[in-house]
Amino acid sequence: MATSGKSTAVSHVGKIRANNQDSGYAGTQLFVVADGMGGHAGGDVASAIALKRVMEADRQYASAADAEFALQSALSAANTMLAETVFEHPELTGMGTTVSAILRSGSQVAIAHIGDSRIYLLRDGTLKQITADHTFVQRLVDSGRITPEEAAVHPRRSVLMRVLGDVDATPEIDTTVFDVLPGDRWMLCSDGLSSYVSDDKIEHTLTSQAVVQDAAERLVKESLDQGAPDNVTVVIVDIDETGESASSPVMIVGSAASPLTFEGESGRRPLRLPTLLLHPLKSTQAHEDSHFEPESDEYLDELILEDRRRARRRRVTWLVGIIVIVALLASALFVGYRWSQSLYYVGADGQTVAIYRGIQQDLGPISLHSIYTETSVRLDDLPSYTRKTVVDTISASDLADAKAIIKRLTNASK
Template sequence: MSHVGHVREHNEDAGFVAPHVGLVADGVGGAAAGEIAAATVAAAVVEAATGMLPAAAPDTLEQVLAVGTDRGRSGIRRAIQHDLTRLGMATTLTVLLCDGSRVVLGHVGDSRAYRIRDGLLEQLSVDHTYVAHLVASGQLAREAASRHPWRNVVLRSVDGDPADAGVDLVPVDAAPGDRFLVCSDGLSDLVAEDELAALLGRGPADEAAQALLDAALAAGGRDNVTCVVLDLVDEQGPAPDGVGTVLGALTDPANVVDPGPVRIVQGPAATA
């Protein structure tokens, strides 16, 4: 699910969901550049993910995410070169990728990935923000983080800099029955974790996603809101065919710079 919210004029979140991948990118920048950055990086990662070989080597997931992110970064550079008013545009990226035996998280920025197992919610990603740094270094109490005036200052993102460190690549402890959430801060900033856990554990994945979106909008919807809910199931199925659902800024091909042959279609869950 993705929604522009009650305050913003444009949806600068981009999302994608398919049987083996769930992704959210939250763009920033002027001159409509946020949605271009998010869609460009999302499309590049989707292209890499949908080109996965059925018989993947142990490190293929990490390689796929690294290659996709690098290609997205190149797209941002080209977009800035084409229009210098886009200078400074960037995007977060949080993606979960599965090859049938492993799940890997690729993450940079302050969008988040969570896992809920047996009713217990755990944040899998680490926020790359100034406030998270203060909390980790003991300079700020965790309870005060949500009220800090600089809580949305992001220290790392995909911003077109070829010297950038790239995304964190983290193997995920995953088991059949686990449910995962990938979301932009338009959800996590407005809905407390205890409510997130309650809503995420409710009913089928699509109902949980709708409930989470509704909660963020009811809490003010002051930012774009995107959430992808994924259930890990143990079953045999066909190899990934590249067909999935695009969300937010990724629904407009004009937002994507040099996307390559991204074989994606808009499904019924895509929204404004």
């Protein structure tokens, strides 16, 4: 397939939704899809805020590792901005967004991902899903409790376990680095596409449509043909035969393409406490079924167990980290103390001269020196200058040198 070496972004509100809560971006080096949630009063705001913050990372980087760090930082900063926005606008409580992004750097791309939007790679005519969904049913698939086919029709398939939002100050964000090849075609999409159009149809469309704009529009049409109850957003970028990408103008689509509005809904039902504590970033309104969290006892029990496992893993991680740090400090102190005890010096012990092991300083209440051996040389028998030198201590290179110093002092005292 001959590729165009360009990029595009297309977004559609779908056939049921009243507003578009998706945001998409096709830039010069950066390509992003964000799928907001939280009802009419928050989903569009969440995706727009996140995308506009992540857009600031669209520039050249010295390495893919630098690009990966920039994406990680941008998504973390976007999460903080969402929390601050909710603090200033309480009517937006419960909003959140997925974010999937790729950032070019030379012959590689950095990827950052959280939620159930997806990143695909079409290479040599074969489509591969690069990201893993952070959904409840994906956890069930990973644990072997259900099959991928069962997950595709599971009633809770759109329930998210991880998103950017106003609760978790340090959300878990997946990042990685991939090599790119000339002829690669990368696609990012919201679940408005992946939930209603099969991978086979996506692969066929991306393979058969050489122009990125045609491919994106055809994919959106495929979703609309399936009823498209959710918003659908598609971003495509081709890597041309020179290994370059995105010669197209920068494109912003979806809610991020419009000015932000913060309008609360007077009839908005308040969030239940268990939902807020566990996963407050999904809508609880009846018409918002794409990211709705059913509140059955079985479901809440499963989420509580998952949260407990995650909290336990975090506590174990912190505990292991603290133990490692303490062990390193203890090892450093032990090595330092052993080194100090290999040194010797000559000094005064009352009215006589002694050989000391260690160094003259103390470490708080810990003494770093002790008398190795006492001698019969008296300070009063030494010349005044020599006596002062002994009181100030005389460093020795080793024990033999210390004994040689004592021998000289003995001769000086006669």
